[in-house]
Amino acid sequence: MNVRVPRGIEVISLAPIVFLLAIAIAPGWLSPVPSRHSDSFLPPSWYESSSDGAWYSLGTDYLGRPFAPVLCGALSDTLRIALLGTLLAVTGCLALGVIHGSIASRGLEALIAAGSLGVMAIPEAAVLITIATAWPRTAPPLRVNASMVAVLVLFAVPTGARLIAERVRALGKTGFVAASHAYGATPFHTFRLEIWPHLREDVAWIVASVLPRFVAVEVGLAYLGVEYREFEGLGRTLTKSFNNLGIGTAVFQMLVTILVIVGLALLPQLLLRAFGLSQFRGNLP
């Protein structure tokens, strides 16, 4: 095959993307049709025909406008922001990634690691706020707190799991694991002696990233008024002080809070370095 002809499957897979882009860029042709008050909240016409015989493929919305164009218009607005955001994010990823990849800078690496901690905290925060406010006032505090901790744990697992999975996969291809198998070791034996020593580093990295996150999320949410119930943790302590004092002391308290969280985030990293365990993941066997 000498000439590169785009195959059918690739053309087909491009179609949805082109479709979405079209909606985003050119919404005008699907602008909502003015309403007819008598026709609000109609079901789709293929389900039940309308009183005046007009065809509403998806029914009408609460203002009597045909729902299909309304949906397209809304999709268009959302997509525009999403595409703009994606474009900015890709630019940021490329810029930061290329710089980070070309320079072996520990400072930059720590910054990016801290940044990914912060970023991952946001969807967690959203879920935690929802849970904390959804539980009724009379719910047992243990259950409420347990559910919030469970959310934090669940959010922490996938990243770490992927790290470990990559490592195990790479190790499975090495010669010494093959040798262990050839000498008749059971899979458990191979794991304990050959694979586990390589995972210690990853486990340390996971501890170093999850531990400060628990603290940061708790304190951060406490400032928003969402906290563990009946729990005199760091978050509540700091926010109570913050609420009761003047602005100068409040700023001081805020700075202390930030320092504590940053310190907790950095301390495991420092301990890792002190024990000679590298954070760089470039040395997969």
Added chain:
Amino acid sequence: MPSAPQLTENVLELRDLAFFHPPSFRGQPFRLHVPALDIREGEVLALCGPSGSGKSTLLAIMAGLLRPESGQVTLATANGPTELFSGTQHEWRRLRRYFGFVHQDPRESLNDRRNVADIVADPLQIHRLAGIPTDFEGRDTTPWWPLAPSRIRHERLALAVATLQRVGISGDQAERSPAALSGGQRQRVAIARALVAQPRLVFLDEPTSALDVSVQASIVDLLRTLRRENEQTSYVLVTHDLPLARQLADRVAILDQGQIVELGDVDDVFQQPASATTRELLGIAQNELDALGDDSD
């Protein structure tokens, strides 16, 4: 119909072996086919041939690491002749005790996160072997009560360190990680690991091709010495380097396209090659040696 394996002096017997060899860039896919091949106790057999001829595949099948499509590989064990592939997974693992392996790349075959003595003691630990304690006259002094676990571990490590000393790795080096050793030293560690459990067969796949020339010579010397010290172990060696086969092997099998085209004593085969493949390989090797001005006699 070849006779049922007698295994009086044969350690390993192959019968009617067939395996589909996938296409390599050198040529077409072919079928590896070996009607019969025996390994005698204490001999060194070299498998030679051009790249893609199936010699590494044959080695893997003989070592029990690759299942052939048809045929039997029978090993002489303490319980009589046992077919390698017909048992359960558990039985297969038990049979591993009779084999040792040395691979081509000494950097890959040892785990950098463990120390050398532990790595060499692995086969002992896997198969629950302990060093047998002896007194000064060499009599077995195994106490009648079960050995405490720490004592067993000590025995195993002592045996590992003793084996390492036989291959030229000192006690200091045994406490370190393989990353602190050179390529030649790592290959010695791999050889020690292969020998520590006193296997019946040791399989070596291009053991010296990744090493410097002067280091290759020291490994060849070591293998010769080890072989003299222990005449019960058989060695099967894959190499594309014919002079190396000449220096180490008793018998040689020349493979081409999945068939053994010649098999016999190394002196006979190299001095009077019967097949065209052998003649071609010998010609190339001789040309290279001639260029070195090898005129000493």
Added chain:
Amino acid sequence: MKGSEALAIRGLTVRNPRGQKILDGVDFTLRAGEITALVGETGSGKTTLLNSILGLLPRGLAVVGGSVALDDGKPIDLLRLSPDALRHYLGLQVGYVPQDVRSGLNPLMSAEATVFEAAQRRPEPARERMTSALLRAGLSERFVEQDAKRRPGKLSGGQCQRILIAQAIVNEPRVLLLDEPTASLDPPTRREVQATIRRLAGDHCAICLVTHDISALAGLADAIAVMYLGRIVESGTADAVLRQPLHPYTVGLLSCVPRLDRRERILPIPGEIPTNLDELSGCRFHPRCGSSQDQCRSDAPQLLEISSIRKVACHAVGPAAH
């Protein structure tokens, strides 16, 4: 013209961050139309020597002395050039074929495109030169017609190596450097590569083969230089060095090559290649040398001309001794 100096390295010294000399006063010459084999085992510094010529020294290693003079009408010291100027010369006058063929090729560019791109550094029409380079590198006409548009992922290791060779020779460089071209190849394939390299040597190109395996390239070389721990210990015409090696290390290396005609005890060179250079004074080979004298421990021997075709750096082998 044939025999003239194409690349002259004089007194090249490279230090590592610990202050040890990875290369110590290396003198090495490549002549037009000749194939020179640079023989060195692990730790000999042959990779560092190549990297110094190519401007690819890793961080931490620094050239602290010497010159690498390329003959371009007049001698140009490659070490004193700016990175841009160096890139100019490397693309046109110095061709390089790395050992690791897979990582040397851009996996997203087809074989043709790789060679074509290199050919465009010269103003002459690139397409014919590209085809001719691919053929000279040992690829068949069939390959050029059908497979040249494939990417490296779909080609064999041997084909990838030849593409790298084509890329290096397409601009007719004065100097061609090949790093371990036959390492881990089986003998029939080795023979093919050797034939290709032999064809590449014309009247104008100086070829340098860097290898650890003296037996694989002995048939090709016109001249041989032997390196040990950063110094050249022996050099001369291939005939002279191989048939009558003078330096104890060369003697040891040659006796390590296994014989084909009979079994005999191979005597390896005693000891191991040392990793710590700090404790080595004088001749770097003296701890392993059978003929070492007191002088060898304190004085490093210079590379002296024994005859018009031979240089040796050894106290036991002086001009008087020959």
